[in-house]
Amino acid sequence: MHLFDRDISLIAQEPLRFAGTITDNWSVNGNPDGGYIMAMLGNAILQKSEKKKLVILTANFISRSCQGQAWLAIERIGSSRQFERWEARLQQDGKEMVRAFGTCTDDEVPRENRYEKRPPTLAPLSDCMALPEIPRYTIFRHMDVRLDPGCAGWMSGKLTDRSEQKGWIKFRDDRSYDQLSILLLADAFPPPVLASQGVIAWVPTLEMTVNIRTIPTTKWLKCIFRSHFINGGFVEEDGELWDEKGELVAISRQISQFQKQ
The missing domain is CATH 2.40.160.210 (Acyl-CoA thioesterase, double hotdog domain)
Structure with a gap:
């Protein structure tokens, strides 16, 4: 198992509740990177969503997370033929640290690609x-x-x-x-x-x-x-x-x- 997969792994506690551990492997100035925290929240959503393509995740960082035990709770807040929408919360020591909203789909229909911007020009x-x-x-x-x-x-x-x-x-x-x-x-x-x-x-x-x-x-x-x-x-x-x-x-x-x- 890759380090990243280990560090976002979750243990189901209840049908819509998980336990995880925030590690110090993905820190920025000693604090957990926001993208790392979002990956944990996204993982919780994908554990239960019937639609397995997470296409949008928005996180509000309410308080600063820290290394250690974390509890994640999710709730499905909407569903349609194409999309499921979920709310996810991360808590530490009984305090809500992050709340996120995710959108999942399983739509595999080919779509048109039209780009009005080019990829960035980078040095080799x-x-x-x-x-x-x-x-x-x-x-x-x-x-x-x-x-x-x-x-x-x-x-x-x-x-x-x-x-x-x-x-x-x-x-x-x-x-x-x-x-x-x-x-x-x-x-x-x-x-x-x-x-x-x-x-x-x-x-x-x-x-x-x-x-x-x-x-x-x-x-x-x-x-x-x-x-x-x-x-x-x-x-x-x-x-x-x-x-x-x-x-x-x-x-x-x-x-x-x-x-x-």
Whole structure:
């Protein structure tokens, strides 16, 4: 079993209630990565949904989760011929930490593809900068992230006027992709604002949505994450994940607080 699968595994306690353990293997500044938490919630939904394609998951991060025991409860809140909609909650020490809403389908009807944007243009892998292991950022021990040189200057104090991160990503252990791993991948790059603002104290996510379009089969994914507006103490981050064949894998959006050091 791959580490990621072990770390999102759940034990059924009641028909719609599960126990899990949040590990320290997917941490950002010592805190569980939001995409990792979403993968646990998505796993709970898929345990019970009759429709097995999770296509949308939106999570509201109410309080900061921590390493240790967690309880997950799910409820089906709607169903139609094409879709099931679920609510999922994660609690620790009797306190609700995250609430999520998921949409599942089993629709296999071929659909039209029409893209009005192209995949990001990236430097070759050999020219990109591999993110090193960073204390308290354990996610980079397990994710192989290669930043395009054009947005990696912040690591040496060279900032740009674009809040953008783009590059390549895969699991270091070459785990294959599925719906749950895509939730993690959508939150595995450094925040785009680092490219323009430098290393800041904290950009805690308040809400995140991932829309999964297809499951990739290529080894690497090409990703781009962009922020346009820092105001009112908030910043948005819009993400795109593409496979090496030029197919869109997922889009994401998260809203975070912006706190400068």
